[in-house]
Amino acid sequence: MKDLKVAVIGAAGAVGRKVVEVLEERNFPVGELRLFATRRSAGQKIPFRGEKIPVEETRPEELEGFQLAFLAVGAEVSRELGPLLASRGTVVIDKSSAFRLEPEIPLVVPEVNGEELRHHRGIVASPNCSTIQMVMVLEPLRRVAGIRRVVVSTYQSVSGTGEAAVGELEEQVRGFVRGERPEPRVYPRPIAFNLLPHIDSFGELGYTGEEWKLVRETRKIMGIPDLPVSATAVRVPVFWAHSEAVSVELERPLSPEEARATLSSFPGVRVVDDPEKGLYPTPLEAAGRDEVFVGRIRESLAFSPGLEMWVVADNLRKGAATNAVQIAETLLREGLLEPLVRAGGKI
Numbered sequence: 001m002k003d004l005k006v007a008v009i010g011a012a013g014a015v016g017r018k019v020v021e022v023l024e025e026r027n028f029p030v031g032e033l034r035l036f037a038t039r040r041s042a043g044q045k046i047p048f049r050g051e052k053i054p055v056e057e058t059r060p061e062e063l064e065g066f067q068l069a070f071l072a073v074g075a076e077v078s079r080e081l082g083p084l085l086a087s088r089g090t091v092v093i094d095k096s097s098a099f100r101l102e103p104e105i106p107l108v109v110p111e112v113n114g115e116e117l118r119h120h121r122g123i124v125a126s127p128n129c130s131t132i133q134m135v136m137v138l139e140p141l142r143r144v145a146g147i148r149r150v151v152v153s154t155y156q157s158v159s160g161t162g163e164a165a166v167g168e169l170e171e172q173v174r175g176f177v178r179g180e181r182p183e184p185r186v187y188p189r190p191i192a193f194n195l196l197p198h199i200d201s202f203g204e205l206g207y208t209g210e211e212w213k214l215v216r217e218t219r220k221i222m223g224i225p226d227l228p229v230s231a232t233a234v235r236v237p238v239f240w241a242h243s244e245a246v247s248v249e250l251e252r253p254l255s256p257e258e259a260r261a262t263l264s265s266f267p268g269v270r271v272v273d274d275p276e277k278g279l280y281p282t283p284l285e286a287a288g289r290d291e292v293f294v295g296r297i298r299e300s301l302a303f304s305p306g307l308e309m310w311v312v313a314d315n316l317r318k319g320a321a322t323n324a325v326q327i328a329e330t331l332l333r334e335g336l337l338e339p340l341v342r343a344g345g346k347i
Contacts, residue, residue: 003029003030003031003032004029004030004031004032004067004068004332004337005031005032005034005065005066005067005068006023006028006030006031006032006033006034006066006067006068006069006070007033007034007035007036007063007066007068007069007070007085007090008020008023008033008034008035008036008069008070008072009036009037009058009063009069009070009071009072009073009077009081010036010037010070010071010072010073010077011035011036011037011041011046011055011072012035012037012038012041012044012046012055013037013072013073013162013163014159014162014163014166014316015072015095015316015320015321016035016037016070016072017046018316018317018320018321019070019072019320019321019324019325020033020035020046020047020048020053021321022317022321022322022325023048023325024048024049026325026329028325028328028329029332030048033048033053034053034056034062034066035053035054035055035056036055036056036057036058036062036063037055037056037057037058038057038058039057041055042055042056042057043055058077058081060081060084063081063084063085063088063090064088065088066085066088066090067089067090067091067337068090068091068093068328068331068337069085069090069091069092069093070093070095070324070328071092071093071094071095071096072095072320072321073096074096075096075097075098076098077096078094078096078098078099079098079099082094082098082099082123083122083123085122086121086122086123087122090122091120091122091123091124091331091336091337092122092123092124093124093126093324093327093328094123094124094125094126095126095320095324097128097213098125099123099125100125100127100128100213100216100217100220101216101217101220102125104119104121105120105121105123105124105125106119106120106124106125107125107126107127107217107220107221108124108125108126108127108221108327108330109127109132109135109136109221109323110323110326110327110329110330111136111139111266111267111268111326112135112136112139112221112222113221113222113223114330117327117330117331117334117336118334118336120331120336124327124331126320126323126324126327127213127217127221127323128210128213128214128217128319129156129160129242129313129315129316129319129320130154130156130160130210130213130214130233130242130244130315130319131213131214131217131218131221132292132313132318132319132323133242133244133292133311133312133313133318133319134150134152134214134218134244134246134311135218135221135222136266136268136269136292136311136313136318137246137263137266137269137292137294137309137311138150138218138222138246138248139222139266140262140263140265140266140269141248141250141254141259141262141263141307142222143262144254144258144262145250145251145252145253145254145305146250146251146252147222147224147227147248147249147250147251148228148249148250148251148303149227149228149229149230149248149249149303150218150227150228150229150230150246150247150248150249151229151230151231151246151247151248152214152229152230152231152232152244152245152246152247153231153232153233153234153244153245154199154210154214154231154232154233154234154242154243154244155234155236155238155242155243155244155245156199156210156233156234156235156236156242156243156315157236157238157239157240157241157242157283157315158186158191158235158237158238158239159239159240159315159316160199160235160242160315160319161186161187161235162186164185164186165186165187165191166239168182168184168185168186168187168191169191169192169237169239170239172184172190172191172192173192173193173237175192176192176193187235191235191237192237193237194237195234195235195236195237196234196235197232197233197234197235198235199211199233199234199235200213200233207231208233210231210233211231211232211233212231214229214231214233215229215230215231238283239287240283240287240288240314240315240316241283241284241286241287241312241313241314241315242283242312242313242315242319243281243282243283243310243311243312244310244311244312245308245309245310246308246309246310246311247300247302247303247306247307247308247309248300248303248306248307248309249300249303249304249305249306250303250305250306250307251305252305253305254305254307255299256297256298256299256307259297259307259309260273260297263294263297268290268291268292268318269291269292269293269294270291270292270293270294271293271294271295271297272285272293272294272295273294273295273296273297275295275296279295280295280296280310281293281294281295281310281311281312282312283312285312286312286313286314287314288314288317289313289314289317290314290317290318290322291313291318292311292312292313292318293311293312293313294309294310294311294312295309295310296308296309296310297309
């Protein structure tokens with residue numbers, strides 16, 4: 001296949017901009033790149049391969065003739081544009097929650113379940129950022145020792161909410177230093193020097209939407225529909241990169257040493273685990289990197305057999321843009337970017 005005509009929709013946002021950046025970094029074969037966003041963002045210019053690509057207003061009549069489109073928009077817009085693009089022969093990689101749990105739409109982390117891309121019908125969903133980094137360490141353990149249950153607490157950076165949240169954290173930190181108490185706008189309470197056990201809205205059984213994403217997406221990606229997963233998601237005053245404390249009950253014993261070797265050999269995972277020398281993953285070191293970092297690997301005191309781990313990854317890269325571009329690379333490599341026109345816009 002020749003160089004591709006590619007669209008990034010939602011290009012003015014944090015994830016969309018990062019998709020453009022990663023496409024260039026990984027030398028993805030883009031022949032023509034067009035960038036789309038809301039009317040408010042139209043006219044901005046985003047760098048790509050030494051040029052400044054103008055952002056256009058997203059209009060359905062302009063979304064013709066693309067072989068590949070990245071959607072970095074909200075779920076409501078994705079539900080409108082995803083099927084429209086797919087009906088016109090464009091393969092869509094969507095970063096929203098719109099299609100993740102649809103049975104006929106693959107939900108993919110390429111290192112974990114890339115084979116699911118063979119079943120796509122024009123749309124591929126990329127998982128939630130916190131789910132991606134967790135399944136990247138669960139899957140290699142499952143392959144060697146099986147998994148019975150998972151308990152996870154997340155410590156998620158403000159960049160997962162968006163650029164306005166990054167600005168709010170910075171503003172509040174500066175305010176606190178000056179002895180002021182800036183009013184929160186993005187979050188219900190101040191985030192600077194604080195922790196908020198509240199990501200997304202509260203719902204079923206008192207769990208938040210973010211927590212249910214970790215439960216349901218993990219089950220789908222790993223192909224274990226009844227896997228017990230319990231999650232607590234916390235927003236922390238960190239700019240970039242999410243952290244997770246993961247407890248996993250195994251089917252067969254696996255020593256920490258064996259787990260380190262298993263994880264070290266898995267593509268995209270990097271083990272940093274020598275606490276006595278101060279070596280363990282932190283958000284500052286993970287920010288700007290594509291690897292999923294894991295450390296503090298030790299026997300569980302709650303599950304037998306079981307392990308405890310500390311997992312950190314850049315939520316805008318592997319948690320979003322890089323995973324989406326890796327999906328595109330896999331589709332291209334496997335010859336799965338052929339036109340997929342569906343009559344009447346149905347997929």
